[in-house]
Amino acid sequence: MKSFFISLLGTLAGLTLFAVGLTVVLVALIVAVVSHIGGVSGKAAPVIEPGSYLVFNLSANITDAPPAITESALVSRLAGDRGPVVLQLRAVTRALHAAAHDSRVKGVLLTGSLAPDGYGTGFAALKEVRAALHEFKAAQKPIVAYLDEATTRDFYLAAGADDLVLDPYGLVFMPGLASEPMFYAGALEKFGVGVQVSRVGKYKSAVEPFTRTDLSPESREQLQALLSDLWGELLGDIAADRGLQAADIQALVDKEGFVRAALAKEAKLVSRVAYRDEVIAGLKKTTGPDESGKTFKQVSLADYIGELPKVTDEEKLMKTPRIAVVYAEGAIVDGEGGEGEVGGARFAREIRQLRQDDSVKAIVLRVNSPGGSVSGSEHIQRELRLAREAKPVVVSMGSYAASGGYWISAYGKRIFAEPASITGSIGVFSVFFDVKKLTGNLGLTFDGVKTGAHADLETISRPKTPEELALFQKTVDWIYDEFINKVAEGRKLDAAKVREIAEGRVWSGTAALKLRLVDEIGGLDAALAYAANEAGLPADAPIEEFPRSRDLTDMLNELLDDTGHPASGKAPGVVTRLTDELKAQGRVLEQFNDHLGVYARLPFDIIAR
Numbered sequence: 001m002k003s004f005f006i007s008l009l010g011t012l013a014g015l016t017l018f019a020v021g022l023t024v025v026l027v028a029l030i031v032a033v034v035s036h037i038g039g040v041s042g043k044a045a046p047v048i049e050p051g052s053y054l055v056f057n058l059s060a061n062i063t064d065a066p067p068a069i070t071e072s073a074l075v076s077r078l079a080g081d082r083g084p085v086v087l088q089l090r091a092v093t094r095a096l097h098a099a100a101h102d103s104r105v106k107g108v109l110l111t112g113s114l115a116p117d118g119y120g121t122g123f124a125a126l127k128e129v130r131a132a133l134h135e136f137k138a139a140q141k142p143i144v145a146y147l148d149e150a151t152t153r154d155f156y157l158a159a160g161a162d163d164l165v166l167d168p169y170g171l172v173f174m175p176g177l178a179s180e181p182m183f184y185a186g187a188l189e190k191f192g193v194g195v196q197v198s199r200v201g202k203y204k205s206a207v208e209p210f211t212r213t214d215l216s217p218e219s220r221e222q223l224q225a226l227l228s229d230l231w232g233e234l235l236g237d238i239a240a241d242r243g244l245q246a247a248d249i250q251a252l253v254d255k256e257g258f259v260r261a262a263l264a265k266e267a268k269l270v271s272r273v274a275y276r277d278e279v280i281a282g283l284k285k286t287t288g289p290d291e292s293g294k295t296f297k298q299v300s301l302a303d304y305i306g307e308l309p310k311v312t313d314e315e316k317l318m319k320t321p322r323i324a325v326v327y328a329e330g331a332i333v334d335g336e337g338g339e340g341e342v343g344g345a346r347f348a349r350e351i352r353q354l355r356q357d358d359s360v361k362a363i364v365l366r367v368n369s370p371g372g373s374v375s376g377s378e379h380i381q382r383e384l385r386l387a388r389e390a391k392p393v394v395v396s397m398g399s400y401a402a403s404g405g406y407w408i409s410a411y412g413k414r415i416f417a418e419p420a421s422i423t424g425s426i427g428v429f430s431v432f433f434d435v436k437k438l439t440g441n442l443g444l445t446f447d448g449v450k451t452g453a454h455a456d457l458e459t460i461s462r463p464k465t466p467e468e469l470a471l472f473q474k475t476v477d478w479i480y481d482e483f484i485n486k487v488a489e490g491r492k493l494d495a496a497k498v499r500e501i502a503e504g505r506v507w508s509g510t511a512a513l514k515l516r517l518v519d520e521i522g523g524l525d526a527a528l529a530y531a532a533n534e535a536g537l538p539a540d541a542p543i544e545e546f547p548r549s550r551d552l553t554d555m556l557n558e559l560l561d562d563t564g565h566p567a568s569g570k571a572p573g574v575v576t577r578l579t580d581e582l583k584a585q586g587r588v589l590e591q592f593n594d595h596l597g598v599y600a601r602l603p604f605d606i607i608a609r
Contacts, residue, residue: 012333046307048104052145052297054304056155058154059112062092062129063120064368064398064524065327066545068339083116087301089125090325090524090593092490093306096132100139106287109298110161114153117328117342119368122246122399123234124418124509126157128523130237132162146279147270148171153184155269159241165279166270176236177227183209192437193464198473200480201427204504206403206601210431218484222505229508233419319550322542323366323531324354326534328380331591331601332372332404341591350546351383355390360544361535362392364527367442367565370602371404374428374479375593378472380408387415392534396527397421397518403600406517410490412535416507416527417518419423426487426518427504428479430472430598431592434463446460479598482546491516506602512545 065478067086099105114121137143137160146159146165152174158164168170172348188195188210197207205219215223233245244267252259252267261273265566283296290297330340337343354360362609365384371377387393388411395401395412402425409415409423437459439445446461457468464472488495491518492559501507512518520526532541590598 014263046299046303048102048299049290049297049308050104051106052126053102053283053287054091054099054108054301054390056108056110056301057085057112058110058114058157059115060087061115061120062087062089062125063118063329064089064125064366065329066091066546067351068547069448076269079515081531084117084377085302086120086159087305089128091308092129092144092307092526094339095301096129096136097129098308099138099304100141105299105304107142107144108133109283110143111147111151111529113147114157115420116153117180118498119370119398119400121153121443122368123156123230123420123521124154124397124399125239126153127420128525129157129420130160131523131525133157135604137162137211144277144279144283146274146276146291147172151233156238160237161197161271161462164242164270165272165274166261166264168261168273168275170261172253172264172269173257175253175257177231179223179227181209181215183212183213185209192435192439192441194434194436196432196434196464196469197429198469198476199427199429199504200476201429201502201504202425203506204425204429204600207429207431210433226506226508228509230420233508233510242268243478256555262409269444282556314376317466318360319359320539320542321359321361321535322544323362323364323528323535323537324360324544325528326351326354326546327368329366329368329398330378332380332408332595333591334373336377337376342372342376342380344379346372348379348383351380351387354546355383360391360392361537362522362531363387364394364396365408366398366527367401367405367409368398369405369408369415370400370402371407371600373404373596374386374407374593376596377404377600381411385407385411392531392533394522394527396522397423398524400602402602403427403504405602407486408565410487412490414527414530415518416520416522416524417512418523418529419510419521421507421509421512422506423509424501424507424515424601425504425600426483426498426502428476428483428598429573430476432460432464432472436462437516443469476598483600487517513603 028241061084061327061488066088096108099108122171133143142163143161144163144165145161146167146171147154147158148167150158150170150172152167155172183196195210197211199207202218205216205224208216208219235246235249239249243607256263258500259269262269264270265273280295287297326347330342332342334344336346351363354363384393391410392413395409395415397409397417399421401409401417401421401423406423406426407497448456450456454468454471484495484498487493490499501517507515507517509518509521513521528543530541531540540573557594
């Protein structure tokens with residue numbers, strides 16, 4: 001026994017020393033980060049030699065909202081490169097616009113492969129980057145692209161390059177778009193979890209994974225139509241850039257799947273086939289050598305973005321007539337919301353403050369959301385409706401603006417969407433789970449007493465009774481009617497017409513324009529220009545963005561609390577992919593937190609290589 005206590009005390013002492021040592025290491029890390037950031041913030045702007053190429057490394061996730069952490073590259077390195085670099089869409093397009101008229105910048109080099117994550121790097125966002133690249137090209141400046149494995153997103157972005165180069169052992173892999181929802185009904189039944197639903201809208205298929213083992217005919221119909229619209233848009237843009245026929249590209253990718261370099265050159269998908277060193281050598285001849293003499297004159301996109309003029313005096317900005325851009329990016333949830341979520345209470349509070357700020361002359365709501373909580377969506381919409389009585393409220397739709405994402409968009413003075421924006425999905429649903437069979441199989445039972453007929457209405461110990469389901473269906477029907485009426489009022493449409501195009505069906509931006517669900521095809525820049533004009537501000541009026549990037553303290557918390565797995569630079573294996581998918585689905589279930597239990601949410605994601 002004595003030896004046991006000695007061993008125990010020794011173990012506790014060791015753990016204590018370990019904790020103290022870990023604390024010392026963390027303090028040292030914090031000091032190092034602070035020092036490094038101090039150095040970064042105070043360093044001189046990069047010297048851009050005349051004739052330099054702007055290097056746009058595509059190995060990033062392009063988000064609508066500003067990066068949550070300002071020093072993302074530093075955090076990535078300290079955290080072991082656990083995720084892709086995050087670039088903000090507006091920062092990228094601003095840089096390309098500026099470079100087009102910068103006499104020091106001779107051309108652009110695109111390289112690397114996009115790393116989409118969450119709702120970032122959608123095709124609507126890439127359409128805006130393409131437009132900026134086309135403006136650069138129109139300024140009589142060349143674009144060179146060097147690609148290895150060119151995915152659909154990579155090739156879509158690079159297709160307009162004057163010199164599109166593919167590695168000899170590279171390939172073009174753009175087989176098309178797909179959507180492959182996971183269905184849980186069989187597993188839930190096997191484990192004894194009961195599911196009941198209430199919904200309105202025959203196309204509102206977000207509940208189907210819990211009740212079916214495959215797509216319903218209606219869901220299949222809308223998905224096929226949507227993907228056909230999106231793919232037709234992408235293929236048409238690529239064909240126009242490459243001087244080809246869309247049908248010929250379709251036939252090639254259908255036949256080959258993976259289009260290897262030689263065949264891609266033969267089919268004129270790419271300009272030529274060459275190794276990276278050959279491309280660098282060619283650029284070195286074009287620009288002349290840099291200071292080291294080892295490569296060509298260049299400036300990275302990240303460094304160039306850092307050199308763009310900005311208002312650094314926060315107090316001065318707050319007193320300047322300006323436009324506020326609110327980025328609603330992520331699933332809409334009730335309450336404050338977390339990382340990558342649109343918290344109804346938090347965003348409503350922010351919009352209320354902007355409404356009450358007389359120096360904010362217009363609000364642009366940038367939506368990149370599949371929807372979610374009806375209550376959260378209504379809290380945001382209410383503040384936007386009040387705001388539009390005081391100042392212009394303009395909506396810019398990103399890659400997703402459906403269900404709750406459309407709910408918060410409906411009252412915009414003008415709604416802009418890209419052809420590849422996914423919108424509509426005007427419908428609602430409720431879903432209820434019970435564990436009666438599951439617990440019964442384990443020998444667990446429930447019993448209790450109550451003071452009213454519906455005192456245990458929210459229990460998961462049993463299925464809902466027909467009377468209880470009728471109560472929930474009544475609420476769902478009411479909210480659907482509210483959704484219809486809000487869209488009719490906001491869009492100045494007849495309610496009967498809205499009912500015809502609602503039913504929970506999703507539409508592409510192109511289709512939505514024909515249905516008058518949106519007003520104009522265009523990106524964030526178009527929405528900002530419209531807002532400035534409506535507010536009587538100059539085109540280059542200052543812009544304030546929300547949510548703001550987090551400060552140093554939050555950045556360190558992110559560093560220490562992050563539990564994501566390291567990015568190894570290679571494709572994940574089957575186990576990792578399955579685990580990630582289950583984690584993602586778990587996060588989706590966590591977002592079902594509406595206090596009314598009613599949701600307006602998009603039911604699927606789009607798979608695009």
